[in-house]
Each structure stands twice: as structure tokens, then as C-alpha cells.
């Protein structure tokens with residue numbers, strides 16, 4: 001039985017989280033069928049073979065370009081049926097998570113979200129889920145034959161295990177009922193790297209003293225092609241826009257690298273960053289709680305360290 005993986009894309013490119021989905025399905029033992037909906041570059045899709053997909057389906061109908069949740073759920077449910085797939089893997093995202101819930105209802109599947117590691121299958125099918133904003137884990141048994149697994153970022157390591165594969169067109173038949181809700185227009189909040197999608201995040205707290213010093217963080221972010229984030233008080237005071245607020249009550253991020261500058265590391269902030277692969281903390285107080293959650297720390301004044309760090313990275317590049 002193949003494992004079906006829904007591949008999310010942005011501007012024709014495959015999202016890293018979907019490569020993780022393919023790698024996860026391959027690590028489960030496959031065989032892996034990946035499916036992408038709407039406009040995607042063919043070379044991108046063929047490349048999925050390198051990460052473990054043995055078959056790649058592409059539903060290129062232009063009606064699928066808008067990422068409408070109900071429509072995607074219809075197509076993926078049908079694809080599970082057509083491919084005789086008992087397991088569907090989807091990434092945790094603003095599109096993926098609601099699509100997963102609808103597919104589970106349509107096909108009568110057990111659903112688990114926020115999965116952080118491979119399932120345990122020695123007795124039943126048990127997945128490990130991150131709960132309470134990452135402060136605890138739950139082990140959940142999925143008993144239905146059909147299963148929808150929603151992966152948290154960094155749930156699998158992306159490895160090259162194969163070679164590019166040919167893409168198979170997948171035709172869809174959509175009814176008016178699928179378009180009961182449509183997206184009339186969409187616009188990006190910012191032209192820069194989007195915080196929830198970023199591989200690297202440079203984030204600043206009250207220790208940055210004021211918005212006039214943010215250019216130091218922006219310079220570092222630009223050098224690293226990173227998104228910028230901030231602590232809650234920083235956005236509350238209007239130093240930065242609210243969509244940059246990271247934490248329990250803000251955006252939850254899971255980049256490869258989170259650089260926290262002048263942030264104390266309150267539990268509510270950590271709740272939004274503790275799925276990051278590596279955390280680097282810059283703080284002048286060696287006792288700042290954030291250091292306990294850090295992989296690397298620099299004790300010192302951000303205003304001295306940031307320009308030197310940016311300069312050193314530029315030289316290394």
C-alpha cells in the first residue's frame with residue numbers, strides 16, 4: 001500500500017516541510033506517492049524522487065491554484081481512494097491542517113496532528129504528538145485502517161535516497177459544491193521572508209531598547225536570508241508589527257535556526273520557539289532563562305555583538 005504525501009508549494013516551488021513529509025513517508029517504509037495541486041515547476045516535482053517518492057502525481061487544473069481547503073480535501077480524498085493509500089501525510093500549516101481534518105472525515109480516517117517522530121508500530125500504530133505548546137508529548141494510538149498524519153516541522157530529516165522520477169498527470173473532476181467558499185484575492189503582509197515559513201529567524205526583545213535599533217537585527221536577517229520576529233512586549237509597544245510577535249499568543253515558529261537577541265526567555269516566548277532545530281541566544285545577562293533552552297549562547301551587549309556578527313557572516317559568505 002503506498003503512503004500518499006500532500007506536497008505544498010509556494011510560487012511554483014515545493015515547501016521544505018513537504019520534503020520532510022516525503023522523507024518521513026520513506027522512513028516509514030513507503031512506497032511513497034507524492035501529490036501536488038496547482039502550478040508547480042515540473043523539475044521540482046521530479047526532484048521528489050531524490051527524497052524517497054517512487055511516484056509523483058500532479059493535478060495541474062488551474063482551479064487548484066488558490067489553495068481552497070474544501071477543494072483540496074476533495075482531491076486528496078479521491079487520490080487516497082484511487083491510489084489505494086491507507087495513510088496520508090500532510091504538513092502542519094494554515095492550509096495543511098484544515099485540509100487534513102476534512103480528508104479524515106471524508107475517508108473515515110483516524111487523525112493525529114503535531115506529530116514529531118516516526119510512528120511506533122510494534123503493537124498497534126502509535127504516534128508521538130507535541131501538546132500544550134510544546135511543553136509535553138502525548139502518545140496516541142490510531143486505530144482506523146485509514147490514517148491522516150499531520151507532521152510538525154522538523155519531524156523528519158531530509159536525505160537524498162534516490163533519483164528524480166517522472167511526473168504523472170492526475171485529472172480531477174470538481175463540482176460547484178467544492179467551491180462553496182472561494183478566495184477572491186490574497187496579498188502578502190510583507191515582501192520579506194515570511195516568519196512561519198522561514199528557515200532562519202532573527203528575533204529581538206525589549207533588550208533592543210527601541211525600534212530605532214532594529215536595523216541591527218534587519219542587517220543580520222538580510223545577510224542570513226532570515227525572517228525577523230520579536231517578543232510580545234515589543235509588538236505591544238508598537239516597535240514592531242503584531243504579525244512578528246512570536247510565542248504562545250503569537251506565531252509559533254520551527255526554523256532550523258532561531259537567533260534570540262535581548263529576549264529574556266519567558267515560558268510564553270519559549271512556547272513559540274521550542275521546535276526550532278538550533279537556538280542561539282544573545283543576552284547581556286548570563287542568568288537569562290533563555291540560555292537554558294539555547295544550543296549556543298553569547299553573553300554580551302547586543303549593540304556590540306550584532307554588527308560584528310553580521311560583518312563576520314558577510315566575510316564568511
Ligand SMILES: Cc1cc2nc3c(=O)[nH]c(=O)nc-3n(C[C@H](O)[C@H](O)[C@H](O)COP(=O)(O)OP(=O)(O)OC[C@H]3O[C@@H](n4cnc5c(N)ncnc54)[C@H](O)[C@@H]3O)c2cc1C
Nearest residue numbers: 205206207231232247248249262263264268269284285302
Ligand atoms: C498570558 C501571557 C501570554 C504571553 N504571551 C507571550 C508571547 O506569546 N510571546 C512573548 O514573547 N511573550 C509573551 N508574554 C510575555 C512574557 O511573559 C514576557 O514578559 C516577555 O516575553 C518578555 O519579553 P522580553 O524578553 O522582550 O523582555 P524582558 O523580559 O524585559 O527581557 C529583556 C532581555 O533583554 C536583555 N538585555 C537588555 N539589554 C540588553 C543588551 N544591550 N544586549 C543584550 N541583551 C540585553 C535583558 O537581560 C533581558 O533578558 C505573555 C505573557 C502572558 C502573561
